[in-house]
Amino acid sequence: IAGITQAPTSQILAAGRRMTLRCTQDMRHNAMYWYRQDxxxxxxxxxxxxxxxxxxxxxxxxxxxxSRANTDDFxxxxxxxxxxQTSVYFCASSxxxxxxxxxxxxGTRLTVL
Amino acid sequence: xxxxxxxxxxTATEGAIVQINCTxxxxxxxxxFWYQQHAxxxxxxxxxxxxxxxxxxxxxxxxxxxxxxxxxxxxKELQMKDSASYLCAVMDSxxxxxxxxxxxxxxxx
Numbered sequence: 001i002a003g004i005t006q007a008p009t010s011q012i013l014a015a016g017r018r019m020t021l022r023c024t025q026d027m028r029h030n031a032m033y034w035y036r037q038d039x040x041x042x043x044x045x046x047x048x049x050x051x052x053x054x055x056x057x058x059x060x061x062x063x064x065x066x067s068r069a070n071t072d073d074f075x076x077x078x079x080x081x082x083x084x085q086t087s088v089y090f091c092a093s094s095x096x097x098x099x100x101x102x103x104x105x106x107g108t109r110l111t112v113l
Numbered sequence: 114x115x116x117x118x119x120x121x122x123x124t125a126t127e128g129a130i131v132q133i134n135c136t137x138x139x140x141x142x143x144x145x146f147w148y149q150q151h152a153x154x155x156x157x158x159x160x161x162x163x164x165x166x167x168x169x170x171x172x173x174x175x176x177x178x179x180x181x182x183x184x185x186x187x188x189k190e191l192q193m194k195d196s197a198s199y200l201c202a203v204m205d206s207x208x209x210x211x212x213x214x215x216x217x218x219x220x221x222x
Contacts, residue, residue, distance in 0.1 A: 042117060042200070042212030043156070058209065090155060097208045098143070104155035 003027065004105035006091050012111045013081050021076040021108050023091030031097045032074040033058075034066060036087040037107075043090065049074055050097045081112045115139045117213035119201050124219045125191055133186045133199050133216045141206020147175050147186045148200040150215065156200055159186070188218075196220045 004025045013019050025032065030051045035043040045058030049068040063085060065077045074093075078085055091105040116138045125131040137145070144163040148156035162168055162177035162184060174187040186199055198215040205211055 040214055042214045043202075043210075044212070045209055048209070100144070100161050101146075101158045102210070104157070106155050 004091055004093055004103055006089075006105040006108050008108060009106070010109040010111075012113065013078075015082055015112055016080050019078045019081055019110070021078075021089055021091075021110070023074045023076070023105055024072050025074075025091075025093045025103075025105075026072065027093060027103065028071060029093035029095055029103070030071070031094045032068065033092040033094075033102065034064070034074070034076045035090045035092065036060065036085075037090060038087050046076065046089075048097070081110075083112045086110060086112045115203075115205065115211045117201055117203060117211055119199075119213040119216045121214070122217045122219065124221060125188075127191055127193060127220055127222050129191050130187065130189050131191060131218065133188075133201075133218070135184045135186070135201035135213060137182050137184070137201070137203045137211075137213075139203045139205045139211055142179060143204040143206070143208060145175075145177055145184050146202045146204070146210065147173075147184075148202065149197050150200055151197045159199075191220050193220050193222070 007022045033048045034046040044060045047066040049055045052071045089108045092102040094102045119135045147159040150156040160175040167176045172189045177184045198217045200215045201213040202210045
């Protein structure tokens with residue numbers, strides 16, 4: 001692994017289903033983030049984690065949950081998907097919450113029907 | 114509320130210079146970032162400004178005026194591979210990045 005990986009690359013999901021997007025980094029970064037990117041809008045922060053064992057809410061957290069059991073992994077779960085959650089999801093990491101640069105994973109394109 | 118404004122789209126010619134502007138209103142300021150994002154790909158870091166002035170990095174430069182809530186990204190000697198979206202983002206008082214919608218730059222031969 002080099003950098004950040006995300007899985008799956010893309011997914012079509014029926015409304016009401018549960019879905020977990022996976023994110024793994026091998027840079028030993030303390031901080032990790034989940035964003036969604038929608039056409040015509042800037043990236044919006046869903047949840048973040050300052051360090052393993054802690055998480056926080058971003059701008060658009062409703063309908064999503066995260067966990068940070070260890071440094072490397074930061075999964076994002078949609079408990080009951082709705083069509084408005086159709087988006088491209090990016091995971092990112094940085095050395096710290098105050099870090100100068102965030103490194104992004106390749107993204108997951110999610111469609112909820 | 115917090116707001117980042119940048120033009121939706123710009124067109125420039127290969128070999129020329131282009132300036133992409135960004136204005137912001139945020140609760141607190143802990144630096145301004147520029148990222149490049151090619152279509153279908155992840156954003157990649159270009160520059161970071163926290164003090165007023167110009168930061169130069171090869172063909173790319175970024176300028177910041179905190180008193181005016183203004184930044185620009187200057188791209189020189191444009192190449193076709195510079196066709197991408199350029200994202201402006203400000204780190205607010207909670208150390209969260211507030212992102213603009215991005216400027217799509219189209220380079221013509």
